[in-house]
Amino acid sequence: MKPADVACFKIWFNEYSRNFVLDDREGQKNIDLKIEHTFRVCSLILRIAEGEAADSHETLLAETAALFHDLGRFPQYRQYRTFRDSLSINHGRLGAEVLRQEHVLDHLPEEEQAAILNAVQFHNAFAIPERNSEGQLRLLRMVRDADKLDIWRIFLGFYEGAQAGIPSEAGMGLPDLPTYSDEVLKNIERGHTASMAHLRTLNDFKLMLMSWAYDLNFITSIRLLAEQDYINRLSALLPRDEVLDQTRTSLLLYVRDRLAG
Numbered sequence: 001m002k003p004a005d006v007a008c009f010k011i012w013f014n015e016y017s018r019n020f021v022l023d024d025r026e027g028q029k030n031i032d033l034k035i036e037h038t039f040r041v042c043s044l045i046l047r048i049a050e051g052e053a054a055d056s057h058e059t060l061l062a063e064t065a066a067l068f069h070d071l072g073r074f075p076q077y078r079q080y081r082t083f084r085d086s087l088s089i090n091h092g093r094l095g096a097e098v099l100r101q102e103h104v105l106d107h108l109p110e111e112e113q114a115a116i117l118n119a120v121q122f123h124n125a126f127a128i129p130e131r132n133s134e135g136q137l138r139l140l141r142m143v144r145d146a147d148k149l150d151i152w153r154i155f156l157g158f159y160e161g162a163q164a165g166i167p168s169e170a171g172m173g174l175p176d177l178p179t180y181s182d183e184v185l186k187n188i189e190r191g192h193t194a195s196m197a198h199l200r201t202l203n204d205f206k207l208m209l210m211s212w213a214y215d216l217n218f219i220t221s222i223r224l225l226a227e228q229d230y231i232n233r234l235s236a237l238l239p240r241d242e243v244l245d246q247t248r249t250s251l252l253l254y255v256r257d258r259l260a261g
């Protein structure tokens, strides 16, 4: 793969996403959210690649995988009007399908195609599939980290500020109730990420975002998380109680320990 390939892929992405312009304002806001997210994930993955000493070839693959990771979001939203996979379709698998159907990657060596398709298909999987080769695994891990780092940024950008004008799917359409679910908390207490399937309220979503710290793969990503103080900032958006305070402390300690090596 050459730098010119990535430039062509960006042109293709812009044309593809332009097909999903919607008549209604709300729908368009949700589509725009994913376009902006895509390019931010591209920037973040370059920072991770640099921090993890990726060579130029791996960096090109990483940027391409980031560019295409959420391709499935566009047809998903057009058909189902939601970003919740559990209510619609697995957007990772759908994105890989779009790349195949549209023959976007056909001119690349097979190995590169396989690595990119794998990263797109499994970027949103709860657990990483074991059958990955070492190179595929590293690419997939980079995409997963960059994706999380930008979702934290987006969410806080909306919910720390004025609450007006937030795209309906920024919080997965979950109701903003004062409660949170035991099931979500239990997972986090065990040191696991919370599952999307257990989310009932917006607070659950905030907790799940905090729990993603446990799923970061690279020290560069942990540094970026700590730099932005995402755990404390998300925690500040939750109700104040002792249980949640304990959750925040555990996550902060985890991050501190990872940084200390």
Ligand SMILES: [Fe+2]
Pocket: 069, 070, 091, 123, 124, 147
């Ligand atoms: Fe995604």
